Amino acid sequence: MKGKRSPSQLEACWKEKDMVSGKVSEAMVIIMRTNGCCWAKAGGCSMCGYRQASMNEVTEADLNRQIDEALSKYKGEPFVKIYTSGSFLDENEIPAAVRGRIFNEFSGCERILFESRPEFVTPEALSVLPKNVTIALGLESSDPDILSISINKGFTQEDSRKAGMMIKDAGLKVRTYLLLKPPFLTEKAAMEDTVRSAVFADEFSDEISINPLNVQRGTYAERLWRAGELRPPWIWSLVEVLRELSSKVNARLMSSPSGGGTSRGVHNCGKCDREILDGIERFSFSQDVKDLDIRCECIDSWQRYLESEKILGTAADLDRGFDSDLALGCGKDG
Template sequence: MNRERLPYELEASWKEKDMAGGETVDAQVLIMRTNGCCWAKAGNGGCTMCGYRSASLTGVTEEDLNKQIDLALSKYKGEPFVKIYTSGSFFDTNEIPESIRERIFSEYSGCKRILVESRPEFLTSNLVSTLPGTLTVALGMESSDEEVLRTCINKGFTAAQSKAAGELLKDGGIGVRTYLLLKPPYLTESRAIDGAVESARFADPFSDEISINPLNVQHATVVERLWKRGEFRSPWIWSLIEVMKRLSGTVNSRIMSSPSGGGSQRGVHNCGKCDHDALAAIERFSFTQDPKDLEVQCECKSTWERYMQSERLLGTADDLGRAFGSDLMIR
């Protein structure tokens, strides 16, 4: 039996490593239960890949949010980096009222770095002028291709809006982490790689960090329906490595990735034999930025190359491995 999800409890919390002040540090990560993403609740279905609506509730009060902060503080052990996620936007006052935002910034004022997420429409010059200099705002731009944003992701804003928000934050002395989605639905593997590289180059001037996020198939989403029908395959880890190799040394932003569901059929994966080593290489590179750390060997790399050739010849983004098996892909 599933336990009742209570509005005064955190959705999740854990500790991980990240960068602050040029050093690898411990980070406290919190996912707060809020009243949910305004875009997902607007009646248009929300983003095609996003399952975080399940982390939101209705009727979450300021008292509930304060209790969540109390719980977070009881778990806090002085980590210099704190990441605070909601199911939508930190600066949407329907999710995080101004009083809660101010309390969070006050309670964690001793941190070297705080990270939150927001859609660009909530970021104004007046707001930015009030933000602490230790803050980094993560912008889920996903792609610089407006057609991909509109038809593949249903993002509800444009790359130009993300750029304007990033420039506003940078001008205000606030850090910017830009999220890019590797392999939105309906794209072939090779087009997804090219798109991620192009999007990173677009985002570089207004970003401090660029996080390449391979699509993870989440429950009750458009992408899950496609995946169950064999019309979508989560990206190969080789594709993520290829994006990082192409970007390494060519952009000023830190290039990073922390894949959700890595090594599973729903997440970024290779053959299964090399997944652990390949994901470990990506984690190392995310901290060192040394392309030598991306060197991984496995015979399935040739299968990945044939897979992309087959996609191009057949003109499809369907899961060819599931449909035909690797033996039927072009050699």
């Protein structure tokens, strides 16, 4: 039923697979509507459109009704992931009493994951969390200039590292998100940045999730994309990064790209996208690089794209500037 969004309803809820104690298991994903990310209200990150998933007048009673709705759909999955499109540990989004209820209701599950900005990761906040918690940190990049200029993240890589170490010291787990190809970076520079960032994050991360840029509505990234100033990364770049990192980090590597295979998300020629994304999903569970061994002739276009970027010295979307029959041979995304 379409209509006015209600603050007492979940934004979304679905089931998917994820890892629990080294085994592929069922997970329930809950997207809660909250008052929204504090940083989004102050301008927000350049690629983030989550503002649209939050509201302004969500009360504690509303949040409790959202939990009731989640419980009515819960079928004993061992892993529960709760996203708020912001920070679960921010009192303004999820008050302590509501957090307490969530942990109580899901005390039987083996693993609970939520996200937080590092400023809300404090010894006091950690001291009341159950030991089955994983906190997801959106580090995005370990490069200070990329964090501040390309992403406008509002915290430093050192803030994330400290939060990660504090979480580990408290006996909890960390999943770190990295952004592959923030605005203004060429494909090659973006790949190198993600590899360096993963090596940086490995010290405090149990899992590293690579999120290729997905152009979300109403964002600064969308403005650049519409102007042809940005192309979401190639799937080949994601494959290359995962392949290189598999021998460089101890954390489990994973990637579950939003918008994969579309012009707004990570994409290749269109013919091979699904097959390679499926391979990346298998790799995220197996960690076996053989799952990434998929071929398509568009790998040559990707290589020419990297070379052309270097010669032209631009991060603009070269697919748009050329006809698909010309040098790059890959201009199918409009």
